[in-house]
Amino acid sequence: MIAVQIAPFAIERYFARYEFDLPHLLSSSDCEPWTLAEALAMADPQCRAMWDGLTLGYTESPGLTLLRREIAGMYETVVQEQVIEVVPEEGIFLAMQAILEPGDHVVAAFPAYQSLYALAESIGCEVSRWQPAEADPWRFDVADLRGLMRSATRLVVFNAPHNPTGFLPTREEFASVVGVARDAGAWLFSDEMYRYLERDPSRRLPAAVDLYARAVTLSGMSKAFSMPGVRVGWLATRDAALMTRLAELKDYTTICASAPSEVLALIGLRNREEIAARNVAIIERNLGAIEELAARRADALAWVSPEAGSVGLLRVDVPEGAAAMCGRAAKEAGVMLLPSSVFAYGDSHVRLGLGRATFADDLAVFSDWFDATHAAAVRG
Numbered sequence: 001m002i003a004v005q006i007a008p009f010a011i012e013r014y015f016a017r018y019e020f021d022l023p024h025l026l027s028s029s030d031c032e033p034w035t036l037a038e039a040l041a042m043a044d045p046q047c048r049a050m051w052d053g054l055t056l057g058y059t060e061s062p063g064l065t066l067l068r069r070e071i072a073g074m075y076e077t078v079v080q081e082q083v084i085e086v087v088p089e090e091g092i093f094l095a096m097q098a099i100l101e102p103g104d105h106v107v108a109a110f111p112a113y114q115s116l117y118a119l120a121e122s123i124g125c126e127v128s129r130w131q132p133a134e135a136d137p138w139r140f141d142v143a144d145l146r147g148l149m150r151s152a153t154r155l156v157v158f159n160a161p162h163n164p165t166g167f168l169p170t171r172e173e174f175a176s177v178v179g180v181a182r183d184a185g186a187w188l189f190s191d192e193m194y195r196y197l198e199r200d201p202s203r204r205l206p207a208a209v210d211l212y213a214r215a216v217t218l219s220g221m222s223k224a225f226s227m228p229g230v231r232v233g234w235l236a237t238r239d240a241a242l243m244t245r246l247a248e249l250k251d252y253t254t255i256c257a258s259a260p261s262e263v264l265a266l267i268g269l270r271n272r273e274e275i276a277a278r279n280v281a282i283i284e285r286n287l288g289a290i291e292e293l294a295a296r297r298a299d300a301l302a303w304v305s306p307e308a309g310s311v312g313l314l315r316v317d318v319p320e321g322a323a324a325m326c327g328r329a330a331k332e333a334g335v336m337l338l339p340s341s342v343f344a345y346g347d348s349h350v351r352l353g354l355g356r357a358t359f360a361d362d363l364a365v366f367s368d369w370f371d372a373t374h375a376a377a378v379r380g
Contacts, residue, residue, distance in 0.1 A: 006122040009114050010342040018336045024362035027338035029163065029311050030228040031197070031279035031355030039227070039264055042271045050263050061255060062247060063234065064262040070269045071234050075217075076210040078236050084246050085262070088193065088220040088233030090253050093119060095216050095235060098245040099155055099187050100125050107148045108157035109140060111164060111345035116157050116191060125154075137304040138165035138313070142176040149184050156181040159191035160205060161198070164343060164351040165313050166306020168203060178211045188215040193233075194309035196224035196276040197355075199284065203308065209236045216242070223310060223355075224276050225268045230261040279355055283310055286359040290314070290352060293367050300374055310355035313340065318374055321347040325374075333369035335362065 019025065043051060062068065063085025071085075072078045086094060092115045100106070102124030108117040110129035117127050128148040132138045145156070158177055161168045169177070181188040190208030198204045208215035220233025237243055268275060287305050294303035294314070302315035316322045323339040330336055340349035353359075 007114075007118050009118075010344070011114055011338070014338065014342045018330055022330055022334050022336045024333070024335040024358075024365050025356065026353065026359065026362050026366060027311075027336055027351050028353040028356055029351075030222055030353070031224065031226045031310055032282055032357045033228060034226050034268075036264075039267055043267045044270060047263060047267045047270065050266075051260075054259055054263060056259055059256045059259050059262060061250065063257060064266065067232075067262050067266045067269070068234075070266055071219075071236070074219075074269070074272075075207050075236060077238065078209055082209075082238055082243060083234050083236050084243060084250065085232065085234050085257050086250065087231045087254060088218065088222055089115060090250075091218050091220075091233050091235045092116060092189075092191075094246050094249045094253065095189055095218070096120055096123065097249055098242060099189075099216075101154075103152075104154040105150050105152040106155045106157065107145060107153060109159050109162065111340070111343040112157070112159055113163055113191070114343070116159065116189075120155070120157075132162075132165060132167060134304070134313075134315075138162070138167040140167065140169065140173075140177075142173055142180065145177065145180050149180060149186075153184050153186050155187045155189060156184075157189045157191070158208075159193075161194040161307070161309035163191075163194065163309065164311050164338075164340075165304070166309045166311055168198065168307040168309075169205070170203075171205060174205050174208075175211065178208060178215070181214070182212055186214070188212055190215055190217050192217050192219045193223045194311075195219060196272065197280060197283065197310055198308040199280060199306075207236070209238060213238050221265050221268055224279060225272060226275060226279060226355075227264060227268050230258070230264045230268075232257065232261050232265040279310070282357060282359075283354045286354040286356075286363075289360040289363050290354070293363060297367075297370070300370075306354070311351055311353050313349045314352055315349050317348070322350050323347050326350060328373070329366060329369060332373070333365055335366045335369065337366070 068080040068083040096119040106120045209217040221227040306312040323341045326337040338351040
């Protein structure tokens, strides 16, 4: 059943308001984007020939064969026929429509990117929110997940590395999440958009699609691979019937992908380890800047460094609340921060994006403004 009543997407409406009008962006979730010239400089001879000879006609509906083959090679059990190319947000929409029916029960990690739970709600499902403990820090307890499961649970939605906290479960914890879904006979939708951005590469989790036959893995070029503008993502599943349904539904959305975007995505994926390493290095540098600020202003700011991914949550103890503070920072300093209220997660945090090259400079602008408008409660 196609949803007809979907709540406004608070995060995206907020970005639409500020992202392209403010000079200092501190909440972008993507990593430093490549220029076209930089991307083409990474092309191997085959990709360069494809680019130079590209025609702007229609493309293969499931995605460019070479690209899907490259994607399948990122997994242990997947072949190209088990990959469908999508715009990342489209992938969430298609999977929810293909799997869910009104009255189903869904357990979803929360806070989260809104479509990971709101689309299920719009279909008429009951969604139970699986929340982490900030003090743990930000750990999703698998025992809590088990407690939320019901006989009618059709889908478990998880996101690791997690947006917006940066939490990364251990391999054992992730295997337990998969096990809970398997024991219930439920589908598992695994948002793995931030995979490859582990601060310790040895902690990279296996993909859910490799662990469970009823898992659907979502990934794409937007976060770890610095190509959000190509709008290329993918779903991988080993369930043939589900893949058929996804393809049928895609005929009503994008139908096929942009030909230039597919070649650029192939270039990016063939250089994925080098790109991810470059982005992790950027994140590591930026973590030093925010850790220094949080230590200096411990009277008002509390920071838990993410274990993986390019985002994290900063607790902000200010009288007006995080949302109002973000509005003032935008107006008075040209700084964009993302308040936790757009995640429907209280009014005490802001999400920071750590993947941009200008982060430290932009954070310095915020720091000066914050000091000027929120004097320290205790001065040394």
